Amino acid sequence: xxxxxxxxxxxxxxxxxxxxxxxxxxxxxxxxxxxxxxxxxxxxxxxxxxxxxxxxxxxxxxxxxxxxxxxxxxxxxxxxxxxxxxxxxxxxxxxxxxxxxxxxxxxxxxxxxxxxxxxxx
Numbered sequence: 001x002x003x004x005x006x007x008x009x010x011x012x013x014x015x016x017x018x019x020x021x022x023x024x025x026x027x028x029x030x031x032x033x034x035x036x037x038x039x040x041x042x043x044x045x046x047x048x049x050x051x052x053x054x055x056x057x058x059x060x061x062x063x064x065x066x067x068x069x070x071x072x073x074x075x076x077x078x079x080x081x082x083x084x085x086x087x088x089x090x091x092x093x094x095x096x097x098x099x100x101x102x103x104x105x106x107x108x109x110x111x112x113x114x115x116x117x118x119x120x121x
Contacts, residue, residue: 005035005089005113007073014060014069016116018089020052021101023109031114034101035089036076045110053116060118 007016020031022045031052032039038059040051063069070080077090 004091007078007087007089009069009085009087012120014064014116014118014120016056016060016118018056018114018116020049020112020114021104021109022048022112023104023107031112032100032104033114034098035078037098045112049112049114052114056114056116057118060116061120064118064120 005016005018007014018033018035020033022029022031024030025041028041028043029045029048030039030041031045031048033052033056036056036059038052038055040048040053040055042048042051060069063072073087074080078087079090080087
């Protein structure tokens with residue numbers, strides 16, 4: 001059984017595996033992770049994935065600086081595993097009220113799992 005997406009926080013490092021839905025809008029590829037409500041874009045799928053990784057790293061940097069990562073993840077349905085600093089993502093179909101995600105599911109899209117690694121001091 002495949003493990004759900006996760007975010008692991010250790011001393012000076014965040015490791016994440018995130019499902020990203022890639023779709024096209026106005027000639028651009030959009031990479032959207034509903035579990036964090038983040039997106040990147042580009043002319044190609046690879047450009048969109050790279051853009052998404054930059055956005056996710058910026059998100060982690062801001063969350064670490066402001067000490068809001070745990071609060072943000074919990075607000076977005078992530079579940080903290082006991083005795084570990086690891087969060088499991090909400091199930092995609094459990095993300096209610098997300099009109100963008102509903103629109104993506106009714107279009108031509110592909111799902112990719114994207115790793116994000118962020119180091120901090």
